[in-house]
Amino acid sequence: MPPDDPLDRAFAALADPTRRAILQRLGAGDAGVVELAGGSPLTQPAITKHLKVLERAGLIARGRDGQRRPARLRLEGLLPVDDWLRRTHAEWSDRFDRLETHLASQPEATTSEENRDA
Amino acid sequence: MPPDDPLDRAFAALADPTRRAILQRLGAGDAGVVELAGGSPLTQPAITKHLKVLERAGLIARGRDGQRRPARLRLEGLLPVDDWLRRTHAEWSDRFDRLETHLASQPEATTSEENRDA
DNA sequence: AGGTTATATAACCGATCGGTAAAATGCAAC
DNA sequence: GTTGCATTTTACCGATCGGTTATATAACCT
Numbered sequence: 001m002p003p004d005d006p007l008d009r010a011f012a013a014l015a016d017p018t019r020r021a022i023l024q025r026l027g028a029g030d031a032g033v034v035e036l037a038g039g040s041p042l043t044q045p046a047i048t049k050h051l052k053v054l055e056r057a058g059l060i061a062r063g064r065d066g067q068r069r070p071a072r073l074r075l076e077g078l079l080p081v082d083d084w085l086r087r088t089h090a091e092w093s094d095r096f097d098r099l100e101t102h103l104a105s106q107p108e109a110t111t112s113e114e115n116r117d118a
Numbered sequence: 119m120p121p122d123d124p125l126d127r128a129f130a131a132l133a134d135p136t137r138r139a140i141l142q143r144l145g146a147g148d149a150g151v152v153e154l155a156g157g158s159p160l161t162q163p164a165i166t167k168h169l170k171v172l173e174r175a176g177l178i179a180r181g182r183d184g185q186r187r188p189a190r191l192r193l194e195g196l197l198p199v200d201d202w203l204r205r206t207h208a209e210w211s212d213r214f215d216r217l218e219t220h221l222a223s224q225p226e227a228t229t230s231e232e233n234r235d236a
Numbered sequence: 237a238g239g240t241t242a243t244a245t246a247a248c249c250g251a252t253c254g255g256t257a258a259a260a261t262g263c264a265a266c
Numbered sequence: 267g268t269t270g271c272a273t274t275t276t277a278c279c280g281a282t283c284g285g286t287t288a289t290a291t292a293a294c295c296t
Contacts (some may be wrong), residue, residue, distance in 0.1 A: 005135075007135075008135060008139075011129050011130075011132045011133035012129075012130070012133035014202075015126055015129035015133055016126070017123075017125075017126060020125075020202075024206070024209070027206075027209045027210060027212070031150070047156045050221070067235055073210060074183070075210055075211075078206070078207070078210075081203065082203065082207075083202065084132075085140070085196070085199065085203060088141070088145075088196070088202075089196070091142070091192075092145060092191060092193055092196075094145075095170065110170035111219045
């Protein structure tokens with residue numbers, strides 16, 4: 001198994017609506033498993049599992065407050081996603097820019113292996 | 119199956135490095151399955167599957183060019199992700215602002231086992 | 237000690253995932 | 267037509283996912 005880098009884990013963690021809901025809720029303040037399970041049809045172990053996924057993705061951290069283990073958001077956890085999105089956005093608009101420029105100036109082939117859909 | 123909205127599908131699609139590589143490669147121009155499989159250790163059916171996932175996520179569209187079926191990027195496919203990230207970012211910085219204000223008034227010692235790089 | 241509460245783990249389940257090999261389809265050219 | 271190429275579909279596989287119930291820790295409080 002390849003490393004399974006943070007970007008993989010972050011995207012995978014965010015792909016689940018329950019997990020995104022947990023993050024959103026944590027935005028209103030740290031919360032323990034019971035509190036999180038309260039606003040959800042899921043059972044407490046399910047929430048614990050989701051928290052573990054979010055933790056491994058770096059999106060939350062668990063603390064210790066008495067017998068509770070409140071989860072809190074980790075801002076840095078979104079950085080890999082943020083970065084990837086920025087880079088990709090740049091590349092894509094690059095491509096679209098080039099396409100537009102190309103179409104505006106001259107309707108024929110440019111370098112080596114471009115697409116010719118006009 | 120519940121709705122499984124576009125955001126779910128987009129995040130899930132992006133969670134796979136092979137799929138992200140395909141997107142990046144498509145940034146350099148449309149490509150068919152054979153071309154995509156060429157730069158990968160995977161077989162063609164595997165690529166076809168990945169393309170289907172990307173297509174259902176709205177991140178690519180398939181065309182028709184002779185007997186090829188080239189895939190091309192779909193810029194709009196990233197919009198849901200973009201939106202979610204923007205919204206979440208806003209909410210989180212909100213929370214961190216409040217946290218800083220709070221910390222300024224009272225020091226705390228709750229955390230025990232996290233790796234927060236200053 | 238015992239009891240209550242918060243959380244985690246274990247064992248299990250069906251569904252989905254990522255991959256394969258092999259067969260089927262589609263399309264072009266001879 | 268048949269041949270040849272690009273692509274998809276069809277089983278099939280093991281692994282992971284998202285959920286459950288039941289049980290085990292762990293921390294608090296009498």
